[in-house]
Amino acid sequence: MKLFFIGLISGIISGMGIGGGTILIPSLVFFTELNQKEAQGINLVVFIPVAIAALIVHYKEGNIKIKQAKSIIIGGIFGAILGSLLVLKINPNSLRRYFGIFLLFIGIYELIKKE
Amino acid sequence: MDTIDFKLVAIGFVTGIINGLFGSGGGTLIVPVLVFLVKMEDFEAHATAISIILPLSIISTIMYLKSNIIKFNIGYVVAIGGIIGGFIGAKFLKRIPNIILRKIFGVIIIITALRMIIG
Numbered sequence: 038m039k040l041f042f043i044g045l046i047s048g049i050i051s052g053m054g055i056g057g058g059t060i061l062i063p064s065l066v067f068f069t070e071l072n073q074k075e076a077q078g079i080n081l082v083v084f085i086p087v088a089i090a091a092l093i094v095h096y097k098e099g100n101i102k103i104k105q106a107k108s109i110i111i112g113g114i115f116g117a118i119l120g121s122l123l124v125l126k127i128n129p130n131s132l133r134r135y136f137g138i139f140l141l142f143i144g145i146y147e148l149i150k151k152e
Numbered sequence: 153m154d155t156i157d158f159k160l161v162a163i164g165f166v167t168g169i170i171n172g173l174f175g176s177g178g179g180t181l182i183v184p185v186l187v188f189l190v191k192m193e194d195f196e197a198h199a200t201a202i203s204i205i206l207p208l209s210i211i212s213t214i215m216y217l218k219s220n221i222i223k224f225n226i227g228y229v230v231a232i233g234g235i236i237g238g239f240i241g242a243k244f245l246k247r248i249p250n251i252i253l254r255k256i257f258g259v260i261i262i263i264t265a266l267r268m269i270i271g
Contacts, residue, residue, distance in 0.1 A: 040226055044233025052241020055257050058176025061234070063264045071226065077175025078222040081213045083231045087238050088206045100199035105190055108157045109164035109182065109204050116168020117208040121215035123173050136174050137268030143180055144265055147258030
């Protein structure tokens, strides 16, 4: 039930257009037995069905710029492989700290960002 | 045939590393890039970001799977909650003033980040 509510709350917040993994991953690390790597794995699995549903809607509405997306995806595939390989080399506690540093930048950006 | 923009390829590479390393964050990174650098409208940037992060997340998921990092028995419960919550958030809560909400979100994220770094 706890897991369901963690999913529900981070889903509500990401549905409002902010957060997503930035809420879900820390919640899982703080409130469950999962370590950083496992929490990140859960976030990836949860993201995929939600993203497919959102993508269908956006595609029908013609909001996706496929030409630019293609170049970014080509580079992104190599980055995704490298980033995932790095996860295997890092222990979960160090990874949690690096994630925290990344999160700190996101928080600061949200605060100083102009509309 | 479309030309490949190497600046965008490089941006994609960095986005992929972050998204793979942290299992998240790719969208947070790529949306401002699409708005400020590629000059997309906000709604186009959000839509295009999903089309970019989805394939990258699928690749990362496969690689996490091979290393037995993914706990499906827990994941599906979180996913059900997440899908219901996402629907509620998108349908009913979109009209809450965005600026205040984002500043509150920013503060919460910074506190969370510090706890993750120190803890």
